[in-house]
Amino acid sequence: MSAAQNIPTRNRDGASAVTNSFDPSTSPSQSFISPSQSFSHRQSVSTKQLKPFNTQDVKVLLLENINVTGQDILREQGYQVEALKASLPEHELIEKIKDVHVIGIRSKTKLTAKVLEHAKNLIVIGCFCIGTNQVDLNYAANAGIAVFNSPFSNSRSVAELVISEIIALARQLADRSMELHKGIWNKVSAGCWEVRGKTLGIVGYGHIGNQLSVLAEAMGMSVIYYDVVNLMSMGTAKQVPTLKALLEGADFVTLHVPELPETQNMISTEQFGYMRKGSYLINASRGTVVDIPALVEAMRSGKIAGAAIDVYPNEPAGNGEYFNKELNAWAEDLRTLKNLILTPHIGGSTEEAQSAIGVEVADALAKYVNEGSTVGAVNMPEVNLRSLTADEPNHVRIIYIHKNVPGVLRRVNEVLGEHNVDKQMTDSRGDVAYLMADISNVNQGDISNLYNSLEDLGSRVRTRVLY
Ligand SMILES: NC(=O)c1ccc[n+]([C@@H]2O[C@H](COP(=O)([O-])OP(=O)(O)OC[C@H]3O[C@@H](n4cnc5c(N)ncnc54)[C@H](O)[C@@H]3O)[C@@H](O)[C@H]2O)c1
Numbered sequence: 458m459s460a461a462q463n464i465p466t467r468n469r470d471g472a473s474a475v476t477n478s479f480d481p482s483t484s485p486s487q488s489f490i491s492p493s494q495s496f497s498h499r500q501s502v503s504t505k506q507l508k509p510f511n512t513q514d515v516k517v518l519l520l521e522n523i524n525v526t527g528q529d530i531l532r533e534q535g536y537q538v539e540a541l542k543a544s545l546p547e548h549e550l551i552e553k554i555k556d557v558h559v560i561g562i563r564s565k566t567k568l569t570a571k572v573l574e575h576a577k578n579l580i581v582i583g584c585f586c587i588g589t590n591q592v593d594l595n596y597a598a599n600a601g602i603a604v605f606n607s608p609f610s611n612s613r614s615v616a617e618l619v620i621s622e623i624i625a626l627a628r629q630l631a632d633r634s635m636e637l638h639k640g641i642w643n644k645v646s647a648g649c650w651e652v653r654g655k656t657l658g659i660v661g662y663g664h665i666g667n668q669l670s671v672l673a674e675a676m677g678m679s680v681i682y683y684d685v686v687n688l689m690s691m692g693t694a695k696q697v698p699t700l701k702a703l704l705e706g707a708d709f710v711t712l713h714v715p716e717l718p719e720t721q722n723m724i725s726t727e728q729f730g731y732m733r734k735g736s737y738l739i740n741a742s743r744g745t746v747v748d749i750p751a752l753v754e755a756m757r758s759g760k761i762a763g764a765a766i767d768v769y770p771n772e773p774a775g776n777g778e779y780f781n782k783e784l785n786a787w788a789e790d791l792r793t794l795k796n797l798i799l800t801p802h803i804g805g806s807t808e809e810a811q812s813a814i815g816v817e818v819a820d821a822l823a824k825y826v827n828e829g830s831t832v833g834a835v836n837m838p839e840v841n842l843r844s845l846t847a848d849e850p851n852h853v854r855i856i857y858i859h860k861n862v863p864g865v866l867r868r869v870n871e872v873l874g875e876h877n878v879d880k881q882m883t884d885s886r887g888d889v890a891y892l893m894a895d896i897s898n899v900n901q902g903d904i905s906n907l908y909n910s911l912e913d914l915g916s917r918v919r920t921r922v923l924y
């Protein structure tokens with residue numbers, strides 16, 4: 458069943474990416490389950506199993522305690538998988554990333570241009586989370602590195618955490634619990650409320666905002682939301698035209714926007730000024746969205762009756778590390794406030810979410826490595842071709858990532874023109890274009906010629922030949 462599988466890939470500087478020798482006769486005998494089978498039941502028995510190179514040469518680095526479901530899928534491919542519990546400091550990351558073809562991260566590992574510059578062999582990044590703000594997506598695309606994430610596997614977990622925090626803040630639960638842990642009996646009702654009949658203001662009405670909207674209405678709350686795009690309301694929720702209108706109209710404000718230049722310090726002194734006296738703020742989006750010193754001030758003055766914060770501008774690399782003023786200058790100030798729930802970025806941290814994310818992202822990584830599909834990529838055009846079948850033994854799949862400039866397709870098709878192009882798909886996104894072509898009647902001897910001819914085109918970012 459398995460076709461010869463030793464494909465040369467060169468990175469932008471011409472260094473060999475996976476194996477130094479090009480030996481088309483290498484045919485790994487280990488069994489291999491094509492990830493395409495998990496995507497489509499139509500492609501069961503006769504799918505040709507494409508692989509880019511000896512799978513045991515593929516080096517995968519997983520950071521930040523990626524769920525075992527994801528680790529298992531990648532190990533089953535035969536890849537070499539190293540999984541670490543925490544993220545790495547920049548200098549260690551730079552050393553490690555030089556070697557690997559695939560990296561999996563969560564929210565803490567910063568894959569900046571400075572780090573990615575050293576990632577000469579890297580072909581794909583998996584963000585085992587929703588947010589992708591920790592990756593320089595543009596740099597990655599221009600270096601021919603695809604980036605995948607899991608757009609909604611933990612949305613429900615975040616929404617449920619926020620619901621629990623709304624009630625916990627309204628009833629000052631965290632303070633009462635901490636007091637009793639210290640042996641202090643403090644039975645109070647002053648400043649404690651039911652949530653029924655109160656208004657929840659959701660900023661960012663996407664996957665999480667939507668879920669939250671439904672849950673909040675089920676508890677008898679009214680829901681208003683603010684978003685930069687016009688969106689259909691869930692239930693009887695109402696979209697408001699400005700952030701100011703939302704802040705003025707809500708008893709609880711919860712933030713669910715991505716980290717963007719526009720959302721930086723979106724809630725600061727001016728915005729606290731618009732909020733109702735005695736209202737509450739919840740931030741489980743990104744740490745940069747709230748100006749924390751302004752929050753401290755608003756809570757000290759009594760304007761804000763309570764807050765729940767799950768995310769911070771600077772977060773420790775792993776469990777057991779200190780959250781102190783070396784990390785964030787205001788850390789000690791936060792600790793002194795009453796009715797403030799501080800959680801260590803656990804919005805998406807449930808068994809359900811993490812195992813679903815592990816499967817989703819690892820499947821996407823394997824499908825990209827083995828078949829070149831960019832479906833679901835966040836920084837590349839989405840391109841896919843139906844699988845080659847076992848009846849097509851002399852077919853080869855060309856992946857050509859190139860600069861989006863005029864004339865490239867003509868030149869690529871001149872190279873491919875010696876063969877029959879069975880199917881081809883190409884699309885662009887910004888400065889980068891992605892071409893996939895399945896060509897037939899290719900002899901083993903033709904493969905390196907094809908590869909070298911495509912590599913020699915001035916427009917190339919990265920060439921891969923899968924067979
Ligand atoms: N705490 C956690 O563990 C955790 C877990 C998952 C996601 N998150 C964070 O939550 C964010 C939101 O997640 P999601 O899945 O709901 O994202 P989403 O993309 O589905 O929704 C985000 C919404 O925000 C809106 N938006 C963007 N910029 C805006 C602005 N300036 N003002 C108002 N609205 C704006 C968008 O139009 C969109 O509707 C993620 O980007 C991630 O950073 C945190």
Ligand SMILES: O=C(O)CC[C@@H](O)C(=O)O
Pocket residue numbers: 563564565585586587588589611802804805
């Ligand atoms: O698991 C994480 O580290 C990040 C969770 C969340 O912020 C996300 O972006 O999905």
